Amino acid sequence: METAEIIEKINHFMVEEFEVELGTITPQANLRETLQLDSLDYIDLVVVIESNFGFKVKAEDFTGIITFQDFYNYVIAKVGKQ
Amino acid sequence: MARWQGKSKGTSAGYRIFVFLIKTAGVRSGYFLLRFVTLYYFFFSPSTSKHIVELYRNVLKFNKIKSLKGLYNNYFNLGQTLIDKIAIMSGVNAEFTFEHEGGEQLEHMIAGKKGGLLLSGHLGNWEASGHLLKRLNTKIHIVMYDGEDAQIKQYMEQVTGPKTFNIILVKNDLSHIFKITEALSKNEVVCMHADRFLPGNKTITTEFFGKPAQFPEGPFLLALRLKVPVVYVYGFKESQKHYHLYSTEIKTYDIQKGDTIQSVVAEYAKSMEEMTRAYPEQWFNYYNFWQA
Numbered sequence: 001m002e003t004a005e006i007i008e009k010i011n012h013f014m015v016e017e018f019e020v021e022l023g024t025i026t027p028q029a030n031l032r033e034t035l036q037l038d039s040l041d042y043i044d045l046v047v048v049i050e051s052n053f054g055f056k057v058k059a060e061d062f063t064g065i066i067t068f069q070d071f072y073n074y075v076i077a078k079v080g081k082q
Numbered sequence: 083m084a085r086w087q088g089k090s091k092g093t094s095a096g097y098r099i100f101v102f103l104i105k106t107a108g109v110r111s112g113y114f115l116l117r118f119v120t121l122y123y124f125f126f127s128p129s130t131s132k133h134i135v136e137l138y139r140n141v142l143k144f145n146k147i148k149s150l151k152g153l154y155n156n157y158f159n160l161g162q163t164l165i166d167k168i169a170i171m172s173g174v175n176a177e178f179t180f181e182h183e184g185g186e187q188l189e190h191m192i193a194g195k196k197g198g199l200l201l202s203g204h205l206g207n208w209e210a211s212g213h214l215l216k217r218l219n220t221k222i223h224i225v226m227y228d229g230e231d232a233q234i235k236q237y238m239e240q241v242t243g244p245k246t247f248n249i250i251l252v253k254n255d256l257s258h259i260f261k262i263t264e265a266l267s268k269n270e271v272v273c274m275h276a277d278r279f280l281p282g283n284k285t286i287t288t289e290f291f292g293k294p295a296q297f298p299e300g301p302f303l304l305a306l307r308l309k310v311p312v313v314y315v316y317g318f319k320e321s322q323k324h325y326h327l328y329s330t331e332i333k334t335y336d337i338q339k340g341d342t343i344q345s346v347v348a349e350y351a352k353s354m355e356e357m358t359r360a361y362p363e364q365w366f367n368y369y370n371f372w373q374a
């Protein structure tokens with residue numbers, strides 16, 4: 001899967017699952033604030049990642065993820081290893 | 083108290099006094115001391131009392147005398163259930179009896195090997211009877227917000243001795259999400275309160291006694307997303323020594339089958355409403371439950 005394709009897929013499910021405007025999703029935007037995630041909402045993100053990209057998410061994976069760019073990089077790296 | 087702030091009343095010192103008394107002089111001595119504590123709250127805690135009276139007068143349509151009697155009994159019941167919880171956890175539980183309506187549902191849940199989510203509210207004292215879960219022969223996890231007094235939690239862990247339950251704290255590092263999913267994948271049981279939320283948590287508004295009330299989204303999101311078997315559980319004190327536990331039929335929610343977060347929350351609210359009508363003096367939410 002190409003990088004651009006992964007980013008498009010991520011943005012698509014963000015809009016679908018979290019009901020945010022596509023325009024609010026920018027690489028530097030804060031993931032948590034933009035998606036208005038609370039502590040238990042992350043289950044949505046975990047389930048959506050696992051079902052769309054087929055890899056298991058671990059707790060420590062999220063420690064450095066703050067922006068959408070961090071999130072793209074994380075998924076791209078994981079998909080690349082599959 | 084307009085909204086639950088994530089802290090429960092009571093201090094570590096207060097718990098210590100009650101634990102000492104219960105262990106040395108038995109549960110009845112705790113109940114005796116409780117009479118004075120109850121009177122204190124009845125007369126000097128208008129901020130909590132007004133919400134209970136509001137429920138009795140305006141929602142359940144009790145008359146004034148019944149409402150005031152209900153308020154006193156409410157505080158006394160709360161105290162008793164806390165004392166009972168300490169007594170049971172400390173092993174002083176020989177004198178309690180339990181009747182478990184729907185107990186087989188929990189056994190079916192475990193037999194299904196998909197784990198299970200038990201949802202309860204601050205209505206009655208289901209945790210006091212939690213030792214009955216031991217018979218399920220699986221690990222029990224209790225999900226708690228990290229806002230409750232750490233001293234009390236720490237002390238209660240000491241009182242309970244070897245841990246019967248594992249506590250999963252909801253934290254900002256998201257570790258709780260993975261602990262919950264891991265537990266369920268091992269066919270273990272996860273218990274959560276589904277009626278309170280902290281400022282900043284997402285909520286779903288649904289009808290509760292005919293008026294819009296907010297419920298936390300999190301527990302229901304877990305049920306929907308993970309498609310895990312769900313049972314609503316309640317436990318009510320029916321006499322000094324007797325608890326009546328209820329487990330509803332197993333529910334499995336699925337977005338593909340038309341379940342929505344709204345419909346799932348509404349179903350839970352309905353169940354909670356029925357139980358509140360049956361046991362109004364064991365409603366333990368001391369804040370404006372209907373605040374928009």
